[in-house]
Amino acid sequence: MKETAMLPHSKITSVGRVTGPLSGAEGEGKTDVFLFDLDALVPSPFGRMDDEFARYLTRFAEQRSCYLLSSSNYADVMTRLPAYVRQAFAGVFASAGTELWGKHDVLVRHEHDFSDDLYEFLVKVVQTSAFPDKCSPVLDNGSATIRMLLAGTRSTANQRKTYLAWEREHQELPAIMKEFQVRFPDHRVYRDSDTSLLIMPASFSTALVRSHILKRHKTARLISYLAPQSAASYAAPLCEALLNSDVLSEVSAPSDVSQLLSYEMRHLSGAELPVTLPVGKMAEV
Structure with missing residues (x-):
């Protein structure tokens, strides 16, 4: 079920429970792991991440397990964000999730010979x-x-x-x-x-992105920030594979991501306690 968020460009899908609007699963024995679509983090298609936003995102990624997803190849991804952002992330799913890169080398690579x-x-x-x-x-x-x-x-x-x-x-x-x-x-x-x-x-599905994350984070609840174009195209199988405990946010601008993460940052600093909402409800950040 999809709910309209209190943001100019974004939409949150309440796959399961939405808390304040995102955190609080740790109390249920789960650890939040974040997946960011690169297209939702840059100001224009194929654009480069803004430096101020990059520093903000890095501070968050240094405190949480975060992954990046892009339909572009790894080399292209690297030209679109500062190196320090890349180092703060736990991994990068490049080429639509067919490759998972660690901090220094490729960890998973799916191969296919096109005819x-x-x-x-x-x-x-x-x-x-x-x-x-x-x-x-x-x-x-x-x-x-x-x-x-x-x-x-x-x-x-x-x-x-x-x-x-x-x-x-x-x-x-x-x-x-x-x-x-x-x-x-x-x-x-x-x-x-x-x-x-x-x-x-057809043998590859972006649903495997979630599987790869769960292999590394056994108790993960996946919180995903995807651009609408990605969610409606190559990342659709990933969206369909999300469980009731997972959360999907469709965001169209870095400013929307900043507003959604502002709650997480306040929660991490202890400035705000998580508020658990019933399924389908949302709190304004």
């Missing part, structure tokens, strides 16, 4: 696209993912803005997705941003 037919299809898509300003490279290969961005995987914000305006008028991406799903039913294609497509094998 020649699939690559040929994507090459044909690129060649036949009517978008006039394609910039190479347009494909980014992960160990078990392919991302396609016709504006170019290294495109600037202005180039992506130009492409988005063109795509909204011509609607190529929905047609590409429809044809892909018919031709490759053993794969999944998601629109992970307004300008890009993400391809993954």
Whole structure:
């Protein structure tokens, strides 16, 4: 059941119990573990984290077990946030969760060999696209993912803005997705941003992100902050796998995350006691 939060851009899904609105599970024998979608932490798509917000998030991550999730590859993730933020996190789920990185190296990596037919299809898509300003490279290969961005995987914000305006008028991406799903039913294609497509094998599900976290935190209650686009696309299986004790917040701006975390920070400092609310209720922070 979804409730509208007291924030301009966010929405909290009351998967189970929401407390003040987020904490308090420790008293029930659980430990809160936080999962942050990188797209919810940056001011614009593919943007870099604001320094002031980065310092705030780091202070929180130094006191709680926190993980990052992104559909981008690990190298791209590293260009979008300061190194000290990365070091404060317990792990980074890159390439839509198909890789889990620790502080220094990769801990889990799912592998998949995409067929020649699939690559040929994507090459044909690129060649036949009517978008006039394609910039190479347009494909980014992960160990078990392919991302396609016709504006170019290294495109600037202005180039992506130009492409988005063109795509909204011509609607190529929905047609590409429809044809892909018919031709490759053993794969999944998601629109992970307004300008890009993400391809993954059907054998992989982002629900495994929760499983990987529980292997490391046996009594975890997962509190997730996801951008709406992620929750509706590649992270949908993760959302469906959440248990009654877990909490999902859909947030569209770093300012919303800051407001939601402000309660957690006050709770950690002892300035505010957790207030347990019935299922479906919410307290204003």
